Amino acid sequence: DGGITQSPKYLFRKEGQNVTLSCEQNLNHDAMYWYRQDPGQGLRLIYYSQIVNDFQKGDIAEGYSVSREKKESFPLTVTSAQKNPTAFYLCASSTQDSPGGYGYTFGSGTRLTVV
């Protein structure tokens, strides 16, 4: 079955360490996205990529980095520069082919806790 896989589901890291969250999709979608969600809040866009080897900053990109070397993969690195990294991170992908072009498929998320 096609879908998006995020790993790991839970991640614990010490303060000051960089950590990379994995996101893989086999839907042949061109666009991929990273969102952050804090308790009781909506989703905030960190980075997005509409094509391989290209990506753009979202609303809260500071302290994060991404790469898009393959269509299927869009890893997110949470760097030590991110002041409050503890959050629920969600990856999504989409195709532009459907009417409106905004049908997103989300992964199951990674809950990052920095101690």
Next chain:
Amino acid sequence: DAKTTQPPSMDCAEGRAANLPCNHSTISGNEYVYWYRQIHSQGPQYIIHGLKNNETNEMASLIITEDRKSSTLILPHATLRDTAVYYCIVPTGANSKLTFGKGITLSVRP
């Protein structure tokens, strides 16, 4: 994205219809209305979208007013598993990124 307004929460009884409202008074003629839902600690799930006409699928129905300034998502027979946060989104422009606000929390009671 065009601004949408949703009440923060609502509840309904299991087996009854849940009608979730959304205002999008600044919507333009070619902008779609999308609905997603997020069950606790999971990724959001696409439900339905529409432009002008009412839409129905296996999950829900979407009723869009004639002036397109508001819409209602209808879950015809709500179950406990429908308890979730429901997001109404109107994406704007050629860029395909969606903006998720706080949504409306639907609580289905037994």
